[in-house]
Amino acid sequence: MSDESSSETHTRGDRAQTTVPMVPPALITRPFAMLLGGLCFGVWLLKGEAEAWLGDALPPIASLAPLAVALLAIALRKLWLPSRAPSIIFGDTSLTLPRSRTSRRSDTLNYEELRTALPLVVRREPALVIDTPARTYVYTASDFPHPETWRLVWAEMLERVRARPEGESHLLRMRQLAALSEEVTGKRPWFTPRLLVVLAIAFAAQSFLTPPVEVLKHLYAGANSALLVFEQGQIFRVFTANLLHGGLMHLGFNAMGLLFLGTYLERLFGLAPTILLTLATALAGAIASLLGSDALFSVGISTALFGLLGAYLALHLRFGAQIPPPYRQTRRWWITVLALNTTVSVLLPVIDAWGHFGGLLAGLALGLLLLGRQRHFEPPRASATWINLSAAGLVAAYTLAAFFAIHYATGEHPEDEALLAHAMADDADKAGLAIESAAQWADYPERRPNAHTYLSTMLTRARAHTDDPYLIWRATTTLRQLAEDLPSPEERRARELEALGAFERFVRSQPSDDPELRATLAYESFTFEQRYETFVNPDELPTQRVDWNPETREITWQATSALDVPARYYVLAGAQGQARLLLEGCAPAGDRHRRPAPDAMQADDVLLLLVSVEDPSCQLEDWQIYRLNPDAD
Secondary structure, eight states: OOTTTOEOOOOOOOEEEEEEEEOOOOOSOOHHHHHHHHHHHHHHHHHHHHHHHHHHHOGGGGGGGHHHHHHHHHHHHHHHHOOSSSEEEEEEEEEEEOOTTSSSOEEEEEEGOOOOEEEETTTTEEEEEOOOOOEEEEGGGGGGTTTTHHHHHHHHHOOOOOOTHHHHHHHHHHHHHHHHHHHHHTEEEEEEHHHHHHHHHHHHHHHHSSSHHHHHHHHTTTTTHHHIIIIITTTTHHHHHHGOOHHHHHHHHHHHHHHHHHHHHHHTOOOHHHHHHHHHHHHHHHHHHHHHHHSSOOOOHHHHHHHHHHHHHHHHEEEESSSTTTTTTHHHHHHHHHHHHHHHHHTTTTTTTHHHHHHHHHHHHHHHHHHHHOOOOOOOOSSSSHHHHHHHHHHHHHHHHHHHHHHHSSOOOHHHHHHHHHHHHOOOOGHHHHHHHHHHHHOTTTTTTHHHHHHHHHHHHHHTTTTOOHHHHHHHHHOOOOOOOOTSSSHHHHHHHHHHHHHHHEEEEEEETTTHHHHHHHHHHHHHHHHEEEEEETTTTOEEEEEEETTTTTTEESSSOOSSSSSEEEEEEEETEEEEEEEEEEEOOSEEEEEEEOOOTTTOEEEEEEEEEEOTOOHHHTTEEEETTOOOO
């Protein structure tokens, strides 16, 4: 080489060595900045998802999570970058190639190991792609001090290969593979970008034209559901579910995967086979999800992504080294991708593993079928008639299913809403989902007038399947909220008493050293007392009152008539509108009893009876005091 600014040549007897330095790696590059932005955006979306799942805002410090992740990524990149600029070194019998400008590792190869080297456009700039059996190396123009240095590297490499024994035949094979790669790369994808537009439109319609309740959104958008497909015969969901997504992050990840796999396969298989592979494997994955998954709903084009991955694998199994760069992937790449996707699909419960693996196996089988008896890789030609007809039929089927979904979404389906509510309530594993869904449903201002009937049943059944304090409280407050839909005050009061009575029984079953749970019971009971001007009395006990005498420091409980069984009662103590203590005591069978007041009672305290319930197991000695204000004396 003669470019003094970008290379150095050393002569050692009959052996010449040429070194081509690359530019020092920059800490922040455009691709890394884009990756960093996507990473921060993903963390920000995860924060929103976590708040939605918890039903509460995260601490303010959580807002710094994207910044912390960005700083951590920059620090790791700083550690990973090489301390000096890497170089490409041409020797007499071998060459040394850095894995990238930003990698600390380089590989030394014999010239016989070079499969091909060809110019391509990568990230909108010229690049040299060097393919070997173990790895594909990509060097862009910006990797070198001079933008044309990559051409000199290419020329030097070809000269070195030509100088080897049988160099001319080796160069011929390299040029044939390069020509094959250029022919494949020259085909612009047609189907993939249009499918991405369809997914974007479907996501917008799903986000803005369906109810803002997760269950109703999936119901009316056309999500896949074994319950609705098998029991209600809504076959269109098997098609339309593949066009829907559970959120912006879900859509974003699937869109990136589809852009990569769809573009590659459209160039390697052709237009009609790619349409067939995408739509057929999406359908196969959706059917596998129906048969194997116990999820209430499933959505996403990831069924097709795994199908395309399976077809891509079929291509590698059939042709292997015949696939031109940059489309051929190494064995390490396949092991990493398959292991990672398998692990994520199996371990993350929110991912539909049945849909993924169903699509993967369907893609592998269909890919091998499309390749037929073909022994050598060739650029895609005109497709067989059966492939064109199958692709057209699937497009028509998906279009028809979309029309069915639109018609369904514009109607009213209270029977399906009730069916979903009962299905969630009867599944012990979905108790949390049922309660949270019912809470969101109850907050929906346009819910159906009779929705309180099946939502109340849903909450009552789901409550029996969980012992999580938060979910029990959530069910209680939602039942009280739904009671407001009842026509008469008596019905509303009875429904609230039933909910609060169940909540008290749960609180009583929990350890007495949990003041927060008792405080929650006090708050809910206080709001009931303020609304109906009476204490919570689900067992219809006689009217009661609790007083205390500051002088004798005695608390007196009395009822208008004698109790047949002991009662457990909860009393609020405080003054000047500030509740300080919650007293939990036991009244024996009878109509009156006294007990000493706790030392925490103050002279100006006023007692308010909140709850009284039958409790045959309670003893007079049962007496608990809970401080509602930690700063109280």
